[in-house]
Amino acid sequence: MVVVRAAVLALLLVLAGCADPAGPAPREAADLDGNASIKTFRYSLDQAPSSLDPVQAANVYANHVVLNAYDTLFAYKYLARPYQLKPNLADGWPEISPDLLVYRIRIKHGVRFQDDPAFAGGKGRELVAADFVYSLKRQFDPKNRPQGAWLWQGRIAGLDDWKAAGSDYDREVPGLRALDRYTIEIRLLRPFPQLLDTLALGFSAVVPREAAEHYGRELGTHPVGSGPFRVVSYDSSRVVFARNTAFRQEPVDLQAEGYDPATQRYTGVERIQGRSPPFVDRLVIDFASDDASRWNSFIKGNEIQVTGVPAEKVDEFLESYDPVQLKPDYARRYQVASGLEAGFVFETFNMDFPEFGYNPDPERERRNKALRCAIIKTFDWEARNQSWYFGLGTVFPGIIVPVVPEFDPQLSRTSVTRDVAGARRLLRENGWTAENLPVLVYGQSAGVKPRMFFEQFRAQLMDIGWPQEKVVLKQYATFGDLGRAWKESRLPIVSKGWGLDYPDAENTLQLFYGPNGSPGSNDANYRNPEYDRLYEKAAVMLPSPERRALYRRMNQMIIDDCVAITGLSRKRIYLWHKNVVALPDREIVGGFFLRYVDVLPEGESARPADLEPAG
Amino acid sequence: MDILQYALRRLLAGLPLLLGVTLFSFTLMVYFGPDKTFELLGKNPTAQEIAEVRHQLGYDRPFVLRYGEYLRELATVDFGNSDSTGERVSSLLARTIPVSLALELPGFVLGNLLGIALALLAAYHRGRWPDKLIMGLSVIGMSISFLVVIFVFQIWFCTSHGLDLFPVRGWGTASLADYLRHVTVPTLAMVFVALGYNTRFYRAVIVEEMGRDHVRTARAFGAAPARLFWRDILKNCAIPVITRIVFTIPAIVIGGALLLETSFGIPGVGKAAYEAIISGDQPVLKAVVGLTTALFVIALLVADILYRAVDPRVSLE
Numbered sequence: 005m006v007v008v009r010a011a012v013l014a015l016l017l018v019l020a021g022c023a024d025p026a027g028p029a030p031r032e033a034a035d036l037d038g039n040a041s042i043k044t045f046r047y048s049l050d051q052a053p054s055s056l057d058p059v060q061a062a063n064v065y066a067n068h069v070v071l072n073a074y075d076t077l078f079a080y081k082y083l084a085r086p087y088q089l090k091p092n093l094a095d096g097w098p099e100i101s102p103d104l105l106v107y108r109i110r111i112k113h114g115v116r117f118q119d120d121p122a123f124a125g126g127k128g129r130e131l132v133a134a135d136f137v138y139s140l141k142r143q144f145d146p147k148n149r150p151q152g153a154w155l156w157q158g159r160i161a162g163l164d165d166w167k168a169a170g171s172d173y174d175r176e177v178p179g180l181r182a183l184d185r186y187t188i189e190i191r192l193l194r195p196f197p198q199l200l201d202t203l204a205l206g207f208s209a210v211v212p213r214e215a216a217e218h219y220g221r222e223l224g225t226h227p228v229g230s231g232p233f234r235v236v237s238y239d240s241s242r243v244v245f246a247r248n249t250a251f252r253q254e255p256v257d258l259q260a261e262g263y264d265p266a267t268q269r270y271t272g273v274e275r276i277q278g279r280s281p282p283f284v285d286r287l288v289i290d291f292a293s294d295d296a297s298r299w300n301s302f303i304k305g306n307e308i309q310v311t312g313v314p315a316e317k318v319d320e321f322l323e324s325y326d327p328v329q330l331k332p333d334y335a336r337r338y339q340v341a342s343g344l345e346a347g348f349v350f351e352t353f354n355m356d357f358p359e360f361g362y363n364p365d366p367e368r369e370r371r372n373k374a375l376r377c378a379i380i381k382t383f384d385w386e387a388r389n390q391s392w393y394f395g396l397g398t399v400f401p402g403i404i405v406p407v408v409p410e411f412d413p414q415l416s417r418t419s420v421t422r423d424v425a426g427a428r429r430l431l432r433e434n435g436w437t438a439e440n441l442p443v444l445v446y447g448q449s450a451g452v453k454p455r456m457f458f459e460q461f462r463a464q465l466m467d468i469g470w471p472q473e474k475v476v477l478k479q480y481a482t483f484g485d486l487g488r489a490w491k492e493s494r495l496p497i498v499s500k501g502w503g504l505d506y507p508d509a510e511n512t513l514q515l516f517y518g519p520n521g522s523p524g525s526n527d528a529n530y531r532n533p534e535y536d537r538l539y540e541k542a543a544v545m546l547p548s549p550e551r552r553a554l555y556r557r558m559n560q561m562i563i564d565d566c567v568a569i570t571g572l573s574r575k576r577i578y579l580w581h582k583n584v585v586a587l588p589d590r591e592i593v594g595g596f597f598l599r600y601v602d603v604l605p606e607g608e609s610a611r612p613a614d615l616e617p618a619g
Numbered sequence: 620m621d622i623l624q625y626a627l628r629r630l631l632a633g634l635p636l637l638l639g640v641t642l643f644s645f646t647l648m649v650y651f652g653p654d655k656t657f658e659l660l661g662k663n664p665t666a667q668e669i670a671e672v673r674h675q676l677g678y679d680r681p682f683v684l685r686y687g688e689y690l691r692e693l694a695t696v697d698f699g700n701s702d703s704t705g706e707r708v709s710s711l712l713a714r715t716i717p718v719s720l721a722l723e724l725p726g727f728v729l730g731n732l733l734g735i736a737l738a739l740l741a742a743y744h745r746g747r748w749p750d751k752l753i754m755g756l757s758v759i760g761m762s763i764s765f766l767v768v769i770f771v772f773q774i775w776f777c778t779s780h781g782l783d784l785f786p787v788r789g790w791g792t793a794s795l796a797d798y799l800r801h802v803t804v805p806t807l808a809m810v811f812v813a814l815g816y817n818t819r820f821y822r823a824v825i826v827e828e829m830g831r832d833h834v835r836t837a838r839a840f841g842a843a844p845a846r847l848f849w850r851d852i853l854k855n856c857a858i859p860v861i862t863r864i865v866f867t868i869p870a871i872v873i874g875g876a877l878l879l880e881t882s883f884g885i886p887g888v889g890k891a892a893y894e895a896i897i898s899g900d901q902p903v904l905k906a907v908v909g910l911t912t913a914l915f916v917i918a919l920l921v922a923d924i925l926y927r928a929v930d931p932r933v934s935l936e
Contacts, residue, residue, distance in 0.1 A: 055703065062662070149672060154663035154664070222705050225706045240894060241788075241884040297788060297884065301787040304786075484654055484898065491669070523666060524664065
């Protein structure tokens with residue numbers, strides 16, 4: 005027993021020695037480089053980006069890093085909703101030719117890349133127009149394994165030919181040139197109204213050629229940009245940024261950023277008016293895929309300062325769902341905001357499957373349409389919303405999502421309203437019986453939640469008489485394998501989510517454009533000549549009532565042809581410590597807001613005194 | 620000299636094992652592993668882009684050539700760049716293996732030392748209440764999920780719901796205090812979970828040894844318990860103890876501790892290997908599998924040499 009007692013005592017001594025007697029408050033800030041006076045902001049994401057190279061900034065996780073380490077020509081306003089573009093590295097709006105084919109973009113003078121061994125003497129040089137030209141060319145060089153070329157393919161004069169000729173960076177592209185040190189000219193093959201939106205994406209971030217050549221593929225772990233922060237360290241657990249002390253001075257004009265005092269004053273963002281970002285010395289993004297760990301870190305008080313609310317905590321924390329409000333005890337400690345995702349979840353039929361979609365026999369094709377419509381009628385969006393999203397999501401008909409200006413709130417909700425009797429009638433009237441209904445293979449990635457999605461879907465189909473054994477789950481080991489099955493058109497129904505690349509309904513309408521069929525983004529392999537004609541017409545139009553009408557006609561076609569079971573936009577809830585001055589938002593590209601975040605001393609509140617909760 | 624010759628012989632004999640394991644695992648990777656192509660493509664890929672990526676990943680090359688390339692990489696310990704991040708695989712391993720070692724070694728050492736100590740105590744009091752108590756607690760320790768242990772320890776030690784003494788997430792080795800602050804709770808969790816398994820294993824070994832003739836004889840001659848345990852029991856238990864410890868080391872070095880690393884936000888090799896498996900990052904996977912096998916071959920050799928050192932009856936022939 006003496007031995008056990010001694011061991012326990014020794015262990016306790018070790019623990020006591022390791023514990024910090026100073027208490028938790030300033031500890032983590034001091035952690036990061038041993039200096040407690042450093043102002044640190046710790047944000048969290050539920051996944052790590054796999055690469056920090058802008059050519060691979062294909063998701064919100066990568067963009068959170070890329071947009072803070074690099075510069076883009078344009079950006080989204082911090083506070084304006086719906087989202088609005090603004091010039092960023094561009095020195096004002098571009099000159100656009102009357103035929104909308106030539107864009108001249110001037111960039112700001114004196115912007116410098118961060119110091120890095122890639123540069124001669126290790127000193128960062130001035131960013132010039134040729135750097136943007138080089139960076140966009142990288143998207144068309146297969147060696148870089150780019151993921152964003154599809155945005156500009158067939159749109160910029162000569163860029164596809166440049167790739168076909170071997171991607172020689174010293175060879176000029178007629179449609180993408182630096183006219184002088186500070187002027188970029190882009191010549192389009194046809195009008196592309198979303199061009200400026202694409203120049204706000206991480207894909208178009210400006211990379212210095214020296215760094216790309218110096219690091220090669222390792223640029224994915226060594227960002228060298230001109231953004232508000234520079235990456236100090238990066239691994240699969242976190243990325244640590246330091247403030248880029250050479251970042252240009254651009255005082256915040258809240259009015260220009262779309263500030264709405266009526267709805268945003270509680271965030272305390274008025275404190276940043278007239279000051280030049282970034283406002284923190286250190287930005288740390290924790291990649292915490294484990295909900296429990298992220299939550300424990302958040303409630304600790306001196307670690308992660310912004311998080312989402314885990315599903316199991318929603319009832320404990322929220323006083324009301326709509327509007328989202330915290331219970332009083334939590335409202336005294338935290339701030340909360342919510343917003344719809346810029347995207348949606350939906351299911352599409354793969355029209356290339358003759359059992360459900362196009363069929364050489366016109367009669368069978370007609371019956372197939374009835375079959376799809378019956379499945380849509382039996383799909384219970386409200387159950388999906390309640391089961392998985394606490395009823396917080398917004399169910400809407402069609403594929404034009406609620407966050408874009410073209411959304412039509414008046415659209416009939418018949419396609420998202422469950423009608424079991426109507427579905428049964430449709431099946432009966434079109435000769436479908438339990439015996440002749442086809443086997444429906446539902447593909448999902450491996451996991452409990454996808455399995456539960458499937459079980460709910462199957463139970464709903466069984467309500468209209470679909471035999472249980474004819475609704476089959478096919479699970480794929482990884483999401484990549486599932487993606488492969490979609491792209492190779494091997495599944496009759498595709499269940500997926502889509503995040504908008506830019507806030508324009510064109511980004512979801514292209515999901516059903518015929519020429520984008522597999523392996524392209526049209527997983528439905530929907531081919532409707534009239535839809536394609538309207539899409540091509542609208543795709544070159546600037547925003548206007550006429551374009552909006554075209555968008556809505558296309559949307560109606562998708563609903564009428566029963567191509568997709570759609571859709572639902574999830575609601576994001578952001579929770580952050582009250583001493584953080586911010587309005588977090590991970591939608592539309594993601595990560596732009598981080599440069600505007602300020603952190604007050606522990607115990608202070610960013611919320612104006614008159615808005616503090618009682619008690 | 621004998622040992623050197625023996626080592627060389629065993630290393631050569633390990634080659635078929637290395638070839639077998641690498642061939643088997645590479646076959647699994649190529650034919651059953653995740654396809655990385657579609658993760659590296661944009662949202663709207665063309666058939667040409669798919670072909671380009673497949674070519675860059677080497678998927679369009681014959682299996683034999685790819686396996687030959689793997690062996691060359693293994694021989695030169697140069698596995699190229701990760702297909703996910705682009706980082707050199709050698710840099711990735713050099714960055715993550717020391718983290719996993721620093722994370723797991725304290726728990727490994729403490730878990731084994733405490734396991735042996737408790738096993739001795741239980742064996743000495745075999746059938747009596749200390750034995751029953753220790754075995755009962757061991758079963759409890761073994762029965763609780765590692766994830767639950769981590770979660771509860773985080774709450775107890777790291778948040779204001781408990782002692783709030785240690786960080787929930789992060790890793791630091793800037794100073795000894797910094798290191799201890801980050802490693803303590805993972806170590807406690809690891810020890811808690813491993814202790815039950817270790818104690819039961821070592822107790823079984825010790826009890827078996829205690830029943831042997833020479834121990835009974837020594838007891839009959841009135842040998843002191845401490846001397847009996849140290850000279851006649853522990854020394855003779857060394858072979859299973861060495862086997863257990865030595866064969867765990869490759870898993871620690873390369874395998875890492877995925878759950879600890881994920882839950883505490885620690886950038887170790889376990890997390891890197893897991894992500895490589897999930898995403899089909901073959902350069903990283905090849906390195907992990909190849910080096911783990913090589914380490915096992917070395918572990919086999921080290922174990923044999925240690926057997927000889929603790930038991931002269933063991934021959935190196």
